[in-house]
Amino acid sequence: MRPIVCATRGGEVSRRTQQRAVALAKERGVELVFLCVVDPSFAGPVDKALTATLADELERLGRALLSIAQARAREQGVATRTVVLSGPVWQNVEEYVRQVDADALVIGAPRAGSTPRAFGSGDVHRLAETIQETAGVEVVVVT
């Protein structure tokens, strides 16, 4: 059974994104994977030890967020797994959905212009289309 992958990071639409992914997994009767990709490069050039700690703390945050999402999904009766990866976000998401041969990818797009972000919602839609084309995976964008 091909799993559904929900890429989440605890942002403003993450709860809706997770709910949508849970509903989809329930409907199709497949496993749900909560994926969180963290990228410590946002901090710019800092010393090596701090970069390693930053990555570690981001991963810790990611694990905590996914653990909360997993507990909520369990309440809905959906079996889930959690995966935390580190590195460039979109590259990792794309590689992961290929690797597990995902049935669908569910991601959230923050409100356009709500806050300055490295990837605005416009980019999320564009990147979603790219993943859909290159990886051949259905991509659901929750706004």
Place this chain on the structure above:
Amino acid sequence: MEEFLGTQTIIVLLVVVATLVAIVGRRIRLPYTVSLVLVGLFISIQRPLDVEITPELIMVIFVPPLIFEAAFHLDFRMLRDNLAPIMVLAVPGVILTTLLVGGIVALGAGLPLGATFVFGALIAASDPVAVIALFRALGVPHRLAVAVEGESLFNDGTAIVVFQIALVAALSGVFDPLTGVFDFLRVAVGGAVIGLALGWLVAELITRIDDSLIVTTLTTLLAYGAYLAAEQLHVSGVLAVVMAGLLSGNVGLAGASPTTKIMLFNLWDYLAFLANSLVFLLIGLSVDLPDLWANLGPIVVAVVAVLVSRAVVVYGISWLANLGKGRPHIPFEWRHVLFWGGLRGAISLALALSLPQALAQRETLQSMTFGVVLFSLLAQGTTIQFLLKRLGLIDRPQHRVAREMRLGQLFAARAGLRQLERLHREGLLTDEIWTGLRDSYSRDQKLLVQEMNQLFLEYAELEREMLLQARREALQAERVAMSDALRRGLLSDHVYEELTADVDRRLEAVSMILAAVQDGQSAQEGD
């Protein structure tokens, strides 16, 4: 010996008063520095102290740590992003202020033009300590705070250089524009180069010597050493301190251990607090009200001149900074804050007090300076919060306020329940009363948790912020536990240092993530 003890007693008394003002100030909505000036004024009216405020005292003792601390804390990346507006306000802005204030005061108060240009230059140095403290407390956009603080740092240096040139011209009666420009560049660039050289040296040492005590001593030496070295070479001491602070605070700190960083920040926060407290208290104590009253006419003209020139500079020439590509450097509503937040303080007073006897209208210029400083602190300093509110710069999203409210109520409910539990345990509450009250508190808590969950459902980013804040709390508790273990002899110094360095690094990392999340520049893309 008696004289020494007398001075020591006065210093101790001043610190006691400053501490009391700081304690009371936490409860009232008045900038700390403004409260200090008011208290100083009150003391000088009730029982004048024999305190003489000299230019050397301000410039050599208080200014280096104040400027160094501000530069040390300034994020170079933020400064670079805002460099255009800062430099426009700090260089052409200061020169224009000097000319405008000089012209208006000469016309309005009938003073000689040479003397009024000296006044124009010394009053061009802004001192936004009161405003910056308020910005931090109210959470205005960080970029605006950097613009105000950056302008102040650089315009202090520029104003002092222009002041020295204007003073020489006023005393000699001759001004050669070419020599003026040359002198300006020599003094400004010379000071900056000395600051950069010493700052680089100390930054290199900081990265090589990982000993928090030696590093803090080095930065103290740098703050005073850069100033003294530059002044000895007749170049700008203030600009030397600015550059030294910027370099050691950004390049040097990048290589320092987290424990050293925390110690440095704590030390410089404390030194700046002490210097600011004493400077503003001394300003209040030194005000001679009868003298100000006698010079009321020129003071009113000076206040109007300073406000008009500030308006011309902020609204008139700051558009120069917007010529570059990209986002507007100074949003229009920020200009109102830059205009009204251009307070005057210690540097202007020190320069006024250093005026030589030979300068015409010296006493009038000093009274005008005191008048303008007092007006800016008491009128502008006390109303800037109202302006920020009107401009919507301190409005916080309702959902954030709601989360904070629920959290506060939850804290209070838990504390109440703990107290009731203690009273019950000690037999001071009957079982029935305890059960009744406990159930009521439990219902409240349950309701609050439900409301919080509802908020998290609608605004999931609040949950992430709360996770990070909880992690920070946990790390701080870990640090306290390690200190406790060290005191009880359970840990050796070496192991303690290694463990606390790791916790400090984690605290720094969590703060970076939290800042990125709150600024919206998320650490993780997508949602």
